[in-house]
Every structure is written in C-alpha cells, then in structure tokens.
Amino acid sequence: MSGPEYRLVSVNTAPERAKRLIGRVIEDVKDQYTIVHVANAERIEDVKSTVEREKPNVLFTASMWTPEQAKEIVDIAKGVVPDLKTFSIPQGLQVEKGPDAVVEYIKENLPGLLDS
Template identity: 85%
Template sequence: MSRTEYRLITVNTAPERAKCLIGRVVEDVKNRYTIIHVANVERIEDVKETVDRERPNVLFTASMWTPEQAKEIVDIAKGVIPDLKTFSIPQGLQVDKGPDAVVEYIKENLPDLLDS
C-alpha cells in the first residue's frame, strides 16, 4: 500500500524553530504519514509566491500569528491551491507552554487534518 506523501509549508518567523519542531513531528508520525517539510515562509507577503512555487498539500501557521494573521495566510494560500489542507497553531502556545506542547498539539490534530 502506497502512502500519500504530504508536502508541508510552515509559516513561521523563526525558521530554525519551525524546522526543529516539524522534524520532531515528522519523526514521531513516520509510521503513519510521509511528510516532507518543503519550505518555511517568514513573511506573510511571501506566502503566495512560496505556495505557488512549492505546490504543498499542507500548510501550518505558527503560534506567533494572531488569528487574523493566520486567517490572512490561509486565505492567500488557498487562493493559490483551493483544496490545500491548513492548520493554525493557537496564538501563544509556544510562548505559554513551550515546544513540547506545540509538537503534541500538532500530533493530536494531524490525523483529523490529513485523513479528512
């Protein structure tokens, strides 16, 4: 049985942190999903171009964005790829509870997102 390969873009102003956290998630779920982190976007203005270039099927917004900014990012990305699966980490999760909480939150919500 071949598995879907998910191409993931993160939108995070701290690219090294995004890479590290996503790396942990990818490792933890590799028996169930194949996720390739193809790019990180640091600025909202760069979302359209990056989504157009990388053609992801999943996009995550990080916890430093306000709900309004996360919605703007998702709207821009879906303007390029309408059926893109998107996931926004709640604002402040990283600051309030740390990176482990972010990894756990993503893993808890990943099946609903990817299997939908």
C-alpha cells in the same frame, strides 16, 4: 511508511525553530504519514510565492500569528491551492507552554487534518 506524501509549508518568523519542531513531528508520525517539510515562509508577504513555488498540500501557521493573521495566511495560500489542508497553531502556545506542547498539539490534530 504508507499512503500519500504530504508536502508541508510552514509560515513562521523563526525558520530554524519551525524546522526543528516540524522535524520532531515528522519523526514521531513517520509510521503513519510521509511528510516532507518543503519550505518555510517567514512573512505573510512571502506566502503566495512560496505556495506557488512549492505546491504544498499542507500548510501550518505558527503560534506567533494572531487569529486574523493566520486567517489571512490561509486565505492567501488557498487562493493558490484551493484544496490545501491548513492548520493554525493557537496564538501563544509556544510562548505559554513551550515547544513540546506545540509538537503534541500538532500530533493530536494531524490525523483529523490529513485523513479528512
């Protein structure tokens, strides 16, 4: 375990699923990154207060959001924490390809996000 600790907030209407999927990612990358899933916001309206409360340095938007909604979520979050690293899972990925595809997609993109 090395490097900084990343505080992650997810934005997902299914908090249990978010917790499960992100838990799998955290477990799989724990030799490279220390990631703590500090909170999940279930609604766009909850993003600002969640980010203000948790002060994350990483935010994921889930695949149920449209690109427009994901952009709105990111804009709200960056309004609170300007240098926040954000990652939007493509709309429909979970529905079309299942949770394993989401976990793999996050893991493929995580180094580029966190090491930037």
